[in-house]
Every structure is written in structure tokens, then in C-alpha cells.
Amino acid sequence: MTGIRFDRVSVAYGGTTVLDALDLTVEPGEVMALLGPSGSGKTTALRAVAGFVRPASGRVYVGERDVTGLAPHQRGIGMVVQQYALFPHMRVADNVAFGLRARKVPRREIPARVAEALEMTGMGEYGRRYPRELSGGQQQRVAIARALAVRPGVLLLDEPLSALDARLRSGMLAELARLHRELPDVTILYVTHDQVEALTLADRIAVMDRARLQDVGTPRELYRAPRTGFTASFVGNANLLPVTVGAKGVAFGGVELEVDTRGAAKGAAATLCVRPHVVGLGPGPNRLAGVVGEIQWRGATHRLYVDVAGHRVMADVRELRRPPAPGDAVEVHFAPEDAVLLEAGVSGG
């Protein structure tokens, strides 16, 4: 079993630091999602593992082996990229066999292993086809089969679903989860900008922004108790309200709210993080009075933007029979245990 370890890895392109001293350990057999907006350094981190970018400083380990100075073909990893990069001049079976032939696997073992890899991704019937004769989703499966055929200890997935349409994407997401259950020994590093993919698939998520690692944790930890404002807003698009810590709660816009202050100093400034879907409409505990600024119908839910004391509070409520109109005065509320207190100065991203 092989894990991945980044030891203060920095990458710079012509004076711009695109990855700043990344320290991160991916446990053997774990699915780690690197989540962040574009330009956050997540793809650079993956390419440093694959060997396509050379760190300016720091070391990269795959298992116990320091691979920092090794060429890509010496690293023994599997990789799937956004555009699949299937070899257009080879049939599907030859694409999958490529890694086996390159690694000089005995010739008579190859057909069985190609069939096994294609079977695993449900592409067993397509060996004779050329890549251009396949749909996007099928090409994706072949790319995964090709990477898995060499039985790598580490699988790198670089935005593997972003070229697919929404319906195919959720199907492939379930498929990837199944593959990982079948291959529990494979360590997966999964780069994505999509929080749903990260939350669904990952054992742990590393949140990246502006070349730096912002936060690491299980999806539940990051969602329930984000440590930074960036995580809170990027994972789940939270409300971030500037508050002052009081005696048994916090003060926001002149209203006392009951929340767990976790020993924060009284009188200190802080940020209250509340997810839109835990905010209810109408009276309740921790009520806030405001005016509806905007309302969006989203099928199963209504998204309300309520202006409270000069701040816009988002609330996702079950579809309303008689939704309020912009300009109506409303009350919103949330349960004390649904709010998390963060350090001051963080704002919605």
C-alpha cells in the first residue's frame, strides 16, 4: 500500500509561486480530494506527484520512495486527465495495453489484464473500437481502465468529470465510488473545483486557495465546522456574519444570538458561519428580522436573500406555497447548534 506525502513542496513559474510550501499526507488507500477554485494550485500539486512539474523546493514521496527527482515514467502511478488523452491512433484495447507493453509485462498476460481492466469499467465490449467512435463518458471509462491496467498504487485524477454533462457526471461519480470499493488499496488523489464531487467521493478534502493549503479534514468536518472563512464559503456557500462575542452568545446587528462561543474572549470580534439550508423562515430561536432582497425559485427549494442589519443572509427553505415578495418584512431563524464561530476578519469568498 502506498500513500503520498508532500513535504513543503513549492512550485514557481517564472517568479510566480503557484504552490506555496504544501504539507500534506495522503494515507494509503485513502481518497483525498484537492478542492479549490482555478489557480489555487491544486492541479500543480497533482502534476508534481506525476512528475510533470519540478518543485522549486520540497520533496514528494510516493509510499516510502522520494520521487522528486524521478522522471514521470519511473514513478509507477496512474493518471486520468480532464481531456482523457486517449491515443487516437490506437484501438481501445491497445490504449489499455499500452502501459503493460511499456512496462514489459509478459506478452501472454496482456490480453487477460486488458479484458479485466475494461470489464471493471464496463467497457468490455468496446476493445475493437477507436477512441473517436466513443462518447465522452465511454472515453472517460477507457481512460480509467488504461490507468488501472498497470495496477498502480496511486491513481491521480485531474478534474476527470468536468468534460461530462451533469447527468453523466453523477453516474460516473457513483462508478468511481464503486471502483474504489473494489480496489481499496489504491490511493486516489482527486483534483476538482466541484464541492459536490469532493463531498461525495473523498475520505478527506484538502481545500486550496491562492497557492496555499487552507484546510484539511473529512467532508463532514469541513462542512459542519470549517476552520476558515474560505472553506466555509467554498464548501457549501455559507453565510458569514461579523459578530461580537457576548456573555452567553454573540451580538449581531444589535440582537443577541445564542451560540456556542467555545471559550472565545468576551467582547472579541468573530465571524458566525451559518449554512443557508439550516436557516428557517418565520419565528424561532435566534430570530433575525429583515427585508427580502431577492427570491429565487429552485424547484424543490426557494433561496431567499434577506437583508438583516446591512448584511445579506441566504436562506434555503422548502418550496413555499406563498413566497414573500422582495421588499416584504420577514423573520429568519436558526438553531444554536447549527452555527459555527470562526475567527474574525473572514468574509464570504
Place this chain on the structure above:
Amino acid sequence: MLVHNRAGKWAVWGLFLVLFLPLFALPLLVILAASFAGHWSGALPSGFTTAHYTAATRGDSLQALTTSLVTAVTASLLALAVGTWGALGAHALPRPLRRVLDALFVLPVAVPSVVVGLAVLVAFSQPPVLLNGTRWIVILAHTVLVTAFAYQSVSAAVLRLDPAYEQAAASLGARPAYVLWRIRLPLLLPSLTAAAGLCFTLSMGELSATMMLYPPDWTPLPVQIYAATDRGRLFTGSALAVVLMTATLLVLFAVARIRTRAAYR
């Protein structure tokens, strides 16, 4: 077609024929007519004969055709090898060095081919490398002249090649040589065959440098045509020219067939 109404289409076709016929087609048609002519004193040739072709496909002339074909094929293959090697090598170089290499490879085209011929003559007329008087000096000059085109078309194709393919191959454990042989060259094949066709055509028609270099036992077809017309045998020269054109076109068609197959794979 970008023109959609009928009158417009006819007008465009008319304009095309008016421009195309006199500029491109007529000179070729005149040569074709002359190659079958016994006399040509009026507006049109007279005295239809195939005697010129009988002469053009035997003896010295046949020898000249083989000489041209062997020269062109050898020079194109050498140029393709050198040009591809150069283009792949240049791609791995830092940008300023790549510019220098680009300029070096284009030099033989920028310089008049007579000068290239003279340069090759002067350089290889004495030891240590004495090629003057052998067929190799002709082949060498042709190679020097056409390598520029091979380099340019392959180098453009290498630049367009998506690095994702070679990276995918490398991540699967393929060494650089294996990637080159199994991924990069096959993906470049359409451009390589296009370059080969271009080099072959240019070499088949090369005269000015060849004139300065050819030994008596290695007379390419353009030289033969020049010699015939120089002696006033215009109709024989025309027949030889038609043979040259036909041979070139046949080879180009063959290359184009490889190309479509390569693109379809």
C-alpha cells in the same frame, strides 16, 4: 461555396476559369500539345506523333527518369529524417536556441539555390570528403535544399501536438524513446507524409544547383529537358517534361494514399 445564388456561382466560376486557364492550365496544355506534335508552325500544332514519347522512355531518357526518382526519394528520406530529428530536438530547446535552429534550417531556402550548389561544389571538391564526380554530391545538394521544408512542416506539427498524449504515455511507464516511437511519431505521421511529398516534388524539379554538380553518369530528368531544349529539340523536351510531371504526380498520389490511411487510423 460562400456564394449562394445561381448567377453569383456562375460568375465566380467564370472568373476562376478566366484567371486559372491562362495562368496555370494553358502552359501545361501547351506542353502536352507540343509533346505530341510533329510540327508547330501555325496557331496549333500539326503532325500528331508519339515518337517523342518513344524516345523519352528509353535509353538516356529512361536512365534520367530513374536517376531523378532515386535522387528525389533518397534526398526526401534523408531530409525527412534530419528535419524530423531537428524539429523534435528544437522543440525541447529553450526558446532563444530554438529560434537560432529555425534560422539555420531555413538558410538553404533563403539563399539562391545556385549559391547552395556552388557551396556544395566548393566544399566537397577536395579531401577529406571528396564527393565531386559522384552521384552523392547531387543527392547531398538536394537534401540540403529540401531539408528546410521538411523541418518547417514537421516543426509546425510538433508544436501543435498536444503534450497530454506524451504525458499520459509517460505516466503509464513508457520511456521517452518508447513514447517517441509509439505515440509521437505515429501522431505526426500525416505531417511527415505531407513533408515527404513536398520534398519529393521539389527535388524532382530541381535544376539550378543540379546543373553545377551532376556527373556524366548521373543526369536527372530536368537536366535532360534543359539539354534537349537547349539543342532546339522542343518537342522532345516537352515529352520529357510530361513524363516528369506524370512520374511526380503518381508518387504524390501514392503518398497521399498513405496519408489518408494514416489519418483514418
